[in-house]
Amino acid sequence: MKALMFGWEFPPHILGGLGTASYGLTKGMWECGDMDITFVIPKPFGDEEKHFANIIGMSQVPIVWRDVDRQYVQDRIGNVMDPDLYYRLRDHIYADFNYMRTNDLGCIEFSGRYPDNLVEEINNYSICAGVIARTVDFDIIHSHDWLTYPAGIHAKQVSGKPLVIHVHATEFDRSRGKPNPTVFGIEKDGMNHADHIITVSNLTRDTVINHYGIDPAKVTTVHNAVTPLTPEQLNVPEHKSKDKVVTFLGRITMQKGPEYFVETAAKVLKNNPNVRFVMAGSGDMMNKMILLAAERGIADRFHFPGFQKGAQVYEMLKASDVYVMPSVSEPFGISPLEAMQMGVPSIISKQSGCAEILTNVIKTDYWDIDAMADAINSIVTYPAMYNQLREDGLAEVNRITWDKAGQKVIDIYNKVLNK
Incomplete structure (x- = not known):
C-alpha cells in the first residue's frame, strides 16, 4: 500500500511532539511491512532518516517552470532531492503561479518552522501539494495536524483518493477553550473533508465529536507510543546533583500549565529545601514563569535552561529524580513516556491523553498543586516508592511500541479503501 503523508516536522529538526510522533508512526507502519510512504515536509535539511520513508520537501517542489540544467539542480538541491524528481514535479505544474514569489528553481521558500506568517505558509504548502498529488503514486492521503489539512484536501480533490487526517491536538487544547477562529x-x-479521522486519545476524540460536530463513527483513537532508545541515548553522561531534581520539559505555554509547576515547587520547598526544579523549554510564558519563581522566593532553586533537543533531552532526564507534566489539556503527551524510558518516575495530569494508557505513574488534576506537591515529596523521600515507579514504569513503557500503533493505522487505511 502506498500512502502520501503530509507533515510539518521530521527529526532531527523538531520543535515539539508532532515531529516525534510523525517519525515514530511512520517507522512503525514501515516495520509492519508492505508500506510505501512518501512523507512531505515544508523544508528538509538532508539529514533526515530516509530508509523507511521517501522525504519530499515543499521547498524543492517547483510551481513555476524554470529552464535549468541537471547539474545546476544537482548543485542546488541534490542533498535533499533527486534531480529526476524535480523534473517530474516540474512537468505537473497545474496553473500559472508566476505571481507568486519563487526562487531560481521556481520553488517557494519555506521556513520549516512556525513563522509569524504561518497561515501564508500553510496556503503555499497546499499549493505545492497539488503538484505532488499529480506526480507521485499513492493509494491514500494522510495529513498530520491542522497545518497540513488544506494540503490533504487539495490532494484529495486532485486525485480522488481518500483522505485520513490525524488530530495530534486541537485549537481547544492550545487555547484553553478560546479558539482562534x-x-x-x-x-x-x-x-469535514476527511474520509476518516484519527485522534491520539479518547480525550481528543471527545473534543472532535463534541466541539466540531463530527460523527463518532468517523473518528478512531490510536494512542501514541515511543521509539526504543538507542544505547547512545540510554548511556548519555550523568550529571546527578546532591539535591533531588524535579523536571518540567515542554513548551512553556498556557496549554502546558507551567504556572502550576511553579506553584507546586513553592509548596514542596516549604518543607524540603533540598530539591531543585527545572523548567526546560521555551514559549510565550517563559518570562512570566521566571518572574513567578522570583515572586515566590524560589528563584535560587529554579533553573530555566531553555529549549532542549537531541542528547540534551536525555541528559536532562537522566539527571532528574521526578518528571512532572501538569498540562491543562494534553491530547496525548509523549514526554512522560520518554522520562519513563530513562527510568524517571512521572507525575501527569488527569487531563492528558497518555493518562488513558499509563498505569505506573501518579495522576493528579492539573490544578491540584497540593496533590502534586505530596506526590513529589513522597517520591523524593521514600526510596521504595521511587524504585517501584521507576522499575514498573520502565517495564510498562517498553510495551508501548509504534509498530502496534502503526498496524492500527494500516487497519484504518484498509477499512477506508474497502468502503
Whole structure:
C-alpha cells in the first residue's frame, strides 16, 4: 500500500511532539511491512532518516517552470532531492503561479518552522501539494495536524483518493477553550473533508465529536507510543546533583500549565529545601514563569535552561529524580513516556491523553498543586516508592511500541479503501 503523508516536522529538526510522533508512526507502519510512504515536509535539511520513508520537501517542489540544467539542480538541491524528481514535479505544474514569489528553481521558500506568517505558509504548502498529488503514486492521503489539512484536501480533490487526517491536538487544547477562529475553521474544514479521522486519545476524540460536530463513527483513537532508545541515548553522561531534581520539559505555554509547576515547587520547598526544579523549554510564558519563581522566593532553586533537543533531552532526564507534566489539556503527551524510558518516575495530569494508557505513574488534576506537591515529596523521600515507579514504569513503557500503533493505522487505511 502506498500512502502520501503530509507533515510539518521530521527529526532531527523538531520543535515539539508532532515531529516525534510523525517519525515514530511512520517507522512503525514501515516495520509492519508492505508500506510505501512518501512523507512531505515544508523544508528538509538532508539529514533526515530516509530508509523507511521517501522525504519530499515543499521547498524543492517547483510551481513555476524554470529552464535549468541537471547539474545546476544537482548543485542546488541534490542533498535533499533527486534531480529526476524535480523534473517530474516540474512537468505537473497545474496553473500559472508566476505571481507568486519563487526562487531560481521556481520553488517557494519555506521556513520549516512556525513563522509569524504561518497561515501564508500553510496556503503555499497546499499549493505545492497539488503538484505532488499529480506526480507521485499513492493509494491514500494522510495529513498530520491542522497545518497540513488544506494540503490533504487539495490532494484529495486532485486525485480522488481518500483522505485520513490525524488530530495530534486541537485549537481547544492550545487555547484553553478560546479558539482562534481561523485555526478552528481550518480544523473543521479538514474534518469535514476527511474520509476518516484519527485522534491520539479518547480525550481528543471527545473534543472532535463534541466541539466540531463530527460523527463518532468517523473518528478512531490510536494512542501514541515511543521509539526504543538507542544505547547512545540510554548511556548519555550523568550529571546527578546532591539535591533531588524535579523536571518540567515542554513548551512553556498556557496549554502546558507551567504556572502550576511553579506553584507546586513553592509548596514542596516549604518543607524540603533540598530539591531543585527545572523548567526546560521555551514559549510565550517563559518570562512570566521566571518572574513567578522570583515572586515566590524560589528563584535560587529554579533553573530555566531553555529549549532542549537531541542528547540534551536525555541528559536532562537522566539527571532528574521526578518528571512532572501538569498540562491543562494534553491530547496525548509523549514526554512522560520518554522520562519513563530513562527510568524517571512521572507525575501527569488527569487531563492528558497518555493518562488513558499509563498505569505506573501518579495522576493528579492539573490544578491540584497540593496533590502534586505530596506526590513529589513522597517520591523524593521514600526510596521504595521511587524504585517501584521507576522499575514498573520502565517495564510498562517498553510495551508501548509504534509498530502496534502503526498496524492500527494500516487497519484504518484498509477499512477506508474497502468502503
